[in-house]
Amino acid sequence: MTDDLAERVESVLAVDAGQFEAQAAADAEVIKRELGDGTFDNHQSIIGLEYEFYAVSNAQRYANGDEPTYALTRVPRRMLELMGFEKELGLHNAEMTTSPQPLSAHGLRAQEAEVRARLQAALDCASAEGMRLVSDGMWTIPPTGETAEEYLTSSVSDDGVRLATNMSDSMRYHAMANSESAPESFTLEAPHVSLDADTVMPEALITSIQPHYQVSHAVDLPFFFNYALRAAGPLLALGVNSPFFPADLYDDDASTEDILEDGWEEHRIAVFETVLNSGGHEKVTFPEDLDTIEDAVERVAVDSTLVPMSVERGDRFDDEFATLRRKHGTYWRWVRPVFDGGSRSSANARIEFRPIAGQPTVRDSVAFQAAFAGLMERLPRQDHPVIDLPWEDAEENFYAAMRDGLDADLSWIDEDGDEVGGVDMYQDLLVHARDGLRLAGCSEEEANYYLEPLRKRVETGVTPAAWKRARVREHLDDGAEFEDALHAMQREYVEQQSETLLEGSFSDWF
Template sequence: MSDDLAERVQDVLAVDADEFEAQAKADAEVVKRELREGTFDNHQSIIGLEYEFYAVSDGRWSVNGEGTNALMRVPRRLLELMGFEKELGLHNAEMTTSPQPLNPHGLRAQSSEVRARLSAALDCAGSEGMRLVSDGMWTIPPVGETATEYLTDSISDKRVRLATNMSGSVRYHAMANGPTAPPSRTLEAPHVTLEADTVMPESLITSIQPHYQVSHAVDLPLFFNYALRAAGPLLALGVNSPFFPADLYDDDATPDEILADGWDENRIAVFETVLNAGDHEKVRFPNDLGTVEDAVDRVADDSTMVPMSVTRGDRFDDEFATLRRKHGTYWRWVRPVFDGATRSSANARIEFRPIAAQPTVRDSLAFQAAFAGLMERLPRQEHPAINIEWETAKENFYTAMREGPHGDIHWLDADGDAVAGAELYEDLLVHARDGLRLAGCSEEQANYYLEPLRKRVETGVTPADWKRHRVRDHLDDGADFETALQEMQREYVEKQSETLLEGAFSDWF
């Protein structure tokens, strides 16, 4: 870490928090005025996607396979060559697609852009002996290090605590050094407890984040509240992080206990327990929205972890730059977004954050299509799912985190009848399909986008299930837990290398 990073963190910590809060509230009034004037209306639905990856060794230079698929740090110059963005950890890389209209051409453009850019990135990474992996959580630490060492290693520079393996983002480093920062953060999950003095353990996890831009900003609360009802069922189909790196488990935890007690989507627990520390509850299942102005006020009123100064330029969204900065640490599993470089591109959208990165691109894009289809159809139909109590929607979400689609998840179908299991997903996916049809897709096109999710319903197998089965098989063959876990992970990467760009998860079994 350089002196420059420590100095930049110190500069951030010197920002007056009260002044920052006051400016954020003033910016909120700007956004609410523009909302009343219709600036954020666009009269069409727009979709986008954020897609995170982590890097591992491809094993070409390993001896007897040792170190194959171990976590690797991505050189910053390589990220620039790939056209990807840095994320929290040095092993992370993120792609953000260009927003497109929700229609057959826009969906195809999203698919083509992801595949084109990822294909080029894989070639670029391959020259460095590494591979980008689409997954919910990494489990094989870098060669010569334990996961605990990698996640907790830090230094003190000018009395600033810096995580050794974190990217150079001032915002992330400042979280460990602010006046309200706790002395340590604790990652907690069944049979796992990890203490760290930075937010670096959050870099265990990777996700996809579909965006849906509403046509009329005043309608955002209705779409948002439907998204909360759909969050649990969609999360259940996407579970993909049932295991931590082996050395993070408690010494006295047996393989049978880990398999029996572990959750299907530990990514949820990692994000919540690491960042909800001290006086801040930053990551949670959000409450229903009443008005679009409420959405703006929630961001302005959210507790401030890092009051960073902003530079205001000539862009439209520079008129509320401090509020946008504050939104950067406004983490909810579903969250509203207001931005736009120009008045003509100003937009109000919903960012859907529960889904882990999936085994293949097609599976990841299936969630983008399903979410967009549901947003297009459910509000227009006045689907009875909106009558699901908020407390039930929240419980659905955390049941899905723990048990995937095998848990007791509640839904109301188009007739208002309570359904669960296969009936739930029949209703959900039919309406996702109908939403894509409303957006101009043929029935064949809509079914193609959603087929990976239908396969999961039909087979009863999620990526988390696949991982559990493979670990159990290796244990039954006599492997110890760490070996079983790493063999599973290597099989995951190997199968993904054959199917990431063109196949689907259902091809794996």
């Protein structure tokens, strides 16, 4: 298997970079032409969701007396096939992608029902193998008998090809460690954490949800996109869920108080940025505003290529720009445009919203999907004044939210044109998300149902990251060492989720 994988990586590395870039540029012109012809236009907005999980051991193995370990575990590839889930970066990952639905009351119900139905089936499948899928922002208990550092940095060299031991056979990620432009090491950096690896495997620490919003008229995508950038910071602050790394990744000289005092609320952002931006590449960034739809296409075309990969072209519509689609696979931005469609009738221009970590429950995840869709439906159509918030302030909002969650001092302009923050900001944000859902056909009761989990966070000031911090502090106050406190919190997280993932919400936890 390793030999076969190494051969495939070598075949990727043999692709001529100049030809790849030239074909990507030609594909960009195809998309621009089709945009001009209206091919990517649709009669209504469409929504979708990518939902990532990691697997933990749910077998009857116990540590510290009578508590299950819930240690990270690898998912057999045959099990992913049985689940109908997709592989992600790490062998412990599984990803669900929902079927696109119209943004409407029926469409939102269909999204939520599909997630629950497929996830229940996946949980049953995993349980039979002594596993459980966890919806979270970052895992903190490494596999039994391994440290997190060992799991993330383990690799082998097969005839000069470097392969991460615990990475799925995702060619682009394996090839990144072997390309001519590969850095000497891929370095994860965060407060009191620095990890060097010879592959991008440290990125497998994190999991996310990614709502999609497909615009009706492709030419309008930049206007919607720029609103999405301004909503990114506040929504990120509501969703923070990765305040801790596995204990063994912290620097030896970092005290428990250092970790608690200096740590951020959403380290997932730093993991993705520092690992994949290693070596001076700027692949993961908060993107700048868009002026035209052609600019959106061109940004993908001129983005630096880490790994040129061969592309097979067939008879599908999107095969006409297959190389650009391949290049888009490493166009990592926290908000990014997508041009897709297997046929002209299904061609679409959409926005992927990527800042939100995996959430404690399905209802909380769908709340973010609904909030983002509602904001996209309402803010541009109202010409909401927050579009006048300078891009630099939107960027600062994003990283402030990463650091401090709901305690961050964020900038917002409300519907009256006044600069507001805090509760007033979220009041304006959630009112317009509700109104957007009402425009899409939801009743007031339905719109409030979808957004209630986020309102609860504003009212209580409790995010998943805050909950985790409080649990760790509680165990420390009871005399636990940091690693024990961290693991106790993580086990409690999994146990709470086992009772609420499908039918409850995060607010049931406190």
